[in-house]
Amino acid sequence: MNGMADQQGGDGPHGHDAADAPAGFAPTRRRLMLGAAAASTVVTIRPALASTAGSVMNCQVPVPDPKLGAGKWIDGQGRVVDAGSPNAFRPPYRPLKAEEIRRAMQGANFPGADYEQSRAYMAYIRKLQNGMSGFTCYQSLQMPRP
Amino acid sequence: MRHGFAVRVGPVGFRIGSEWQAPVAALARLYEGYPAPPDGVADFTVRLEAARPWRRWARPAITIRGDFTLPDTAPLPLAQGLLAAEMGMNLQMALGARRWLLLHASCVERDGRALLMSGHSGAGKSTLSALLGERGWRLLGDEFALLDPATGLVHPFPRPVSLKNESIAVMAADISHERFGPLIAGTPKGDIRHLRPAADAIARMAEPARPALLLFPQFGQTEDLRPVGPVESFVRLTQASTNYVALGETGYAALTALAQGIPAIGVDYPDTASALRLVEALWAEAPR
Amino acid sequence: MTILYHRPSGMTHVLLPPAPNILAALDAGPADAARIAERLGFAADDEAVDVIAARLAELAQSGLVAIED
Structure with missing residues (x-):
């Protein structure tokens, strides 16, 4: 194991154990340190390739x-259905571009599509699974930006 | 491929093949004064191909291929061929480079010490580095900083700066048009125009520098400076790196050394004049 | 916040308290949640033990601790 801690609020892995807990370390503070049972305390660094590659590339999602x-x-739920099904929309005539999806994620409509249609396309895109066309592209748009 | 161009940028040799002549001619003009790859051997190859065979003539569309490719890449119109070549070169670095920890950051140098600026697309890091490169700093790169895990030094990667939208006019006001590529309008990121770095940045592209200061610039309503702790710096840089996870412990060691070794500051700036002033002031205060 | 590089998996993790403290407490040898609470200086009451047990499960999911049946 190899670790690095921030000074600010930094309770490093080797800073505390019962034997050398600093004197006067109030129980309330210790209680706070424990936090709630539901709060997550481990975040794993994922490859940022998709995000960075996405920013240098120009990708698209066929819908x-x-x-x-x-x-x-x-x-309307983003499911792929037969042509002419009720409450369903014609697909866009060309793949949707990354920038268009980015804007749609913030509430804009796709070019040539109305609100309902745009939400349906977004619902489809949100359901993309690994291996499907456009999955990597959509992932790159979701990654937190540095 | 019918048309080809080879170039060295910092420590990396590229070869670009193209089914059309125009993108290669534009590259040759933009990269005037750059050396060829050593011994003529390129590290990475980019190929600009027709999306479909008939698309070489009818509404020609370029597909970017090469040693490394990403799925779902949208073809670009032939008029954006230079951009396609640049994107292809970036992609080879992002997916293929293993000799350095690749940070999506701009980098300039003065007195052998490097200033790194990392931020999301549109934060102004590219424009700031280009401006500094005209004001007494040496531009190491506007897109990628190559951190050598063995030495902790940053290697230059002085590709032409990719100027976007408003920053094109800002730079065109002071710089000879000879150093600009063609205006590429209507790209996914708006208007793009490439700027060849100043002659010293190209002449000294083999000279690395030691990182001294890390800034996270972003546009803000008012000027604001905020110290960034080493853990936050580290996490942000992992997200700005294309190969952090791939490099394993080597990447961890290189990045912790960087994050713990130099001060990091978040800089909010309302306009480029204040950004330049803040950068100079922070640089003057940076420990030597 | 603490950064941790886990050699067996090659993964990097960001840990918030009390995760680093729990790992440090385990340096002294395997222990259950109640024993860890004690090592960290908590009264082994139900609440502290519950929180530590939840954190242990999370650490186990990330492969940072192994839980024996």
Whole structure:
């Protein structure tokens, strides 16, 4: 194990154990340090490749993935359904670009699409799984930016 | 490939092949004065290919290929061929470089000491580094800083600066048009125009520098400075690195050394004049 | 905050208290939540033990501690 701690509020891994707890270390402070049972205390650093590559590249998401069949429509929940199904929309005529998706994530509509249609496309994009066309692109848009 | 161009940028040799002549001609003009790869051997290859065979002529669209590629890459119109080549070179570095910890940061040098600026796209790090590069600093790079894990030094990667939107006019006001590439309008990031770095940045591209100060610039309503602790610096830099996880413990050691070794400051600035003033003031106070 | 590089997995983790304290307490040898609470200087009351047990589960999920049945 190899560690590094911030000075600010830094309770380093080797700073505390019962044997050398600083004198006068109030129980309330110790209680605070424990936090709530539900609060997460471990965050794992994930590869940032998608985020950085996304910022240098220009990617797109076909809606729907051509592998799911030609001529399919997208319903309001983002499911891929047969053409002409009720409460479903024609897919966009070309893949959606990263910048358009970024704007749609902030509430804008896709070019040429109305509000309902845009929400349906976004619902489809949010459900993308690894291996589907556009998954890497959408991931790159979700990564926290440095 | 029918057309080709090879160039060395810092320690990296690139070869760009293209099915069209125009992007290669634009590269040759933009990279005037850059050396060729040593012994003519490139580290990375980028290929600009037609999205479909017939798309070489009909509404020509470029697909970026090369040693390393990403899925879901959108083709670019031929008019944006220079941008496609630049993106392809960036991508080879992002996906393929293993000799350095790659940080998505701009970097300038003075007196052998390097100033790193990291921030999300649009934070102004590129424009700031380009401006500093015209004001007594040597530009090491506007996009990637190459941190050598063995020495802790940053290697220059002085590619042409990718200027966007308003910053194009800011730079064009003081700099000879000879150093600019063509205006590339209507890209996914708006208007882009490349600027060849000053001659000393190219002549000294083999000279690394020791990091001395790390800034996280961003636009803000008012000027604000905020010290950033080593852990926060570290975490932000892992997210700004394309190969931190891939380098394993080597990356960890290099990045902890950097984050603990130099001061880091978050800088909010309302305009470029105040940004430049703040940078100079912080640099003057940075420990030597 | 503490940064930790875990050699067996090659993963980097950011730890917030009390996770680093729990790992430090385990330097003295394997222990259950109640024993860790004691090593950290808490009265081994139910609340402290519950919190530490939840943190241990999280650390185990990240592969940083192993829980024996």
